[in-house]
Amino acid sequence: MSLIKIKNLSFTYANAEEPAIKNINLTIDKGEFVLLTGPSGCGKTTLCRCLNGLIPHFYTGEMQGDVIIDGFNTREHPVYELAQKVGLVFQDPENQLVSLNVEKELAFAPENLGLPREEIRKRVEEALQLLKIEHLRYKAPYELSGGEQQRVAIASVLTLKPKILVLDEPTSNLDPKGAEQVLKTIKDLNEKLNVTIILIEHRLDLILPYTTRVILMNRGEIVLDSSPEKAFCSNIPEEIGVDIPVSIKLYNELSRTGVKFNKVPLCAKDAAELLAGVIK
Ligand SMILES: Nc1ncnc2c1ncn2[C@@H]1O[C@H](COP(=O)(O)OP(=O)(O)OP(=O)(O)O)[C@@H](O)[C@H]1O
Ligand SMILES: [Mg+2]
Structure with a gap:
């Protein structure tokens, strides 16, 4: 189903x-x-x-x-x-975090469900570990960086054990390093x-x-x-004004000039590997 x-x-x-x-x-x-x-x-x-x-x-x-x-x-x-x-995580975690500290924030949703104390504690610990934020347990949301706040926001929806996670531009306020960490966490989940x-x-x-x-x-x-x-190899993204990853732009341009690759590079690392193969 x-x-x-x-x-x-x-x-x-x-x-x-x-x-x-x-x-x-x-x-x-x-x-x-x-x-x-x-x-x-x-x-x-x-x-x-x-x-x-x-x-x-x-x-x-x-x-x-x-x-x-x-x-x-x-x-x-x-x-x-x-x-x-369904856990929904927004762009701006500040508006999603309401409690005095991270631990309380994570306990908030399962407490509202009326779960037993021991189960709440277990879920909070699991979420802290999954998002690697145990060290932030007693910090207030305003003391955290944007990336840390976003990881807390994800942890706080995970305490309800959703099968689905919907994330609406979760990294748009983060620097590249913070964004990478958050996206890696999502991939791990x-x-x-x-x-x-x-x-x-x-x-x-x-x-x-x-x-x-x-x-x-x-x-x-x-x-x-x-x-x-x-x-991203179709014309549609360009027609409607959607960004195309640089590695695929490069692939499309080179394909037009007759260079043949055996796969489409989805990121810079893939592109570098393919080009290294051609240059050799
Ligand atoms: N709360 C709301 N009340 C009335 N109209 C809304 C509301 N939220 C969104 N809209 C309208 O609905 C349409 C779709 O907006 P939506 O926010 O879903 O787009 P989006 O693809 O998420 O855009 P973006 O990439 O800018 O976030 C737009 O015309 C928007 O103005
Ligand atoms: Mg939007």
């Missing part, structure tokens, strides 16, 4: 004239690592809000179609129940715990090697859904 099933989904925000997303049909299986991309305003964040029930329960507007998460129709289950299936990942991210060079599927949106619709290699 698919973990996520979206059927004929459209959503128009109250007061908006046009739907922000329209006719979305999508199934995602357990363990997939999906990159969601597309130009600004194409509906990426709106689609994320549909995945954990913020739409239709929090944002007002008109929703058509259905979103089924692990057998739950989002229309029929409140956000706190869906949060146990996917590889080691088989958490299904849906990620909106602009640092393609860092993330494409881990990605199993790319979904491109434009004007509220899905315009391409394929492997990363196929997606």
Whole structure:
């Protein structure tokens, strides 16, 4: 059974004239690592809000179609129940962190669920270890760097043990080093715990090697859904104004001049290996 099933989904925000997303049909299986991309305003964040029930329960507007998460129709289950299936992490972790220190922050959601004290303690310890933030346990959110805050934000949704993690531009406020650490953590969660990942991210060079599927949106619709290699070798990203990784630009240019490669380089390291093969 698919973990996520979206059927004929459209959503128009109250007061908006046009739907922000329209006719979305999508199934995602357990363990997939999906990159969601597309130009600004194409509906990426709106689609994320549909995945954990913020739409239709929090944002007002008109929703058509259905979103089924692990057998739950989002229309029929409140956000706190869906949060146990889908963890949503935003761009700006500061607004997501509300507690006095990291340990309390991580205990917050499982406490609200009314879990037994011992289970809460166990989950907090696990999340601290997974994100390698044990040393930050007694720090206040405002004492942390952006990258540390983002790792705490991810840890805090993991305490609910969701099967799906949706991350909306989690690295856009981070420096390259912080971004790399956060993206590596996300990859580990996917590889080691088989958490299904849906990620909106602009640092393609860092993330494409881990990605199993790319979904491109434009004007509220899905315009391409394929492997990363196929997606970025097609003309569609350029037509709709989506960034193409430099390694694939190079590959496309060289392919046009007749140089043949046996694979598409998804990052600088791949490109360097391929070029080294040609130069020899
Ligand atoms: N809370 C809201 N109320 C009304 N309209 C909204 C709201 N949030 C988004 N929109 C509109 O819905 C459309 C899709 O926006 P959305 O934020 O989903 O795009 P996005 O692809 O995430 O863009 P970006 O890359 O800039 O984050 C836009 O036209 C936007 O103005
Ligand atoms: Mg957005």
